[in-house]
Amino acid sequence: MPKSRVGPRGKSTSYERIWTVVRRIPAGRVATYGQVARVAGLGGAARLVGYALHALPEKGHEVPWQRVINAQGRISQRGFDGVERIQRRLLEREGIRFDAREKVDLARFGWRGGR
DNA sequence: TCCCTGACTGGTT
DNA sequence: AAACCAGCCAGGG
Secondary structure: OOOOOOOHHHOOOHHHHHHHHHHOOOOOOEEEHHHHHHHOOOOOOHHHHHHHHHOOOOOOOOOOHHHEEOOOOOOOOOOOOOHHHHHHHHHHHOOOOEOOOOOEOHHHHEOOOOO
16 A cells, blocks of 8 residues: 655645645535545546545644545445544534435535535 | 556446 | 446555
């Protein structure tokens, strides 16, 4: 798995552009990986968004990574650790609701930002 | 530099 | 509903 990287002289990398977009998602809203990729100008590179979030440093950033879920309205599984559970708790704390099948209603909680 | 991988997605079968 | 699959892109070996 790739690591976080900052380009020379603070030049913007794709990861940074992704993080910048994610920072614009307001509390109480969620965006999909594909949506973030498009807003960041990365076309359909949804997978790259997942990578960029995985590469976030553990501390010192203000990126609400929990607000990015998949197009099915569900939290993507990572295998191993239980980060998914933490993500769900963080979202519920912001008012996001999950149905009995662990899904978020994107029509109701989806972010209508970006353009 | 080539090759593989992956917190994904939308269309087809 | 579910499996398949080609696109997508940068990082690391």
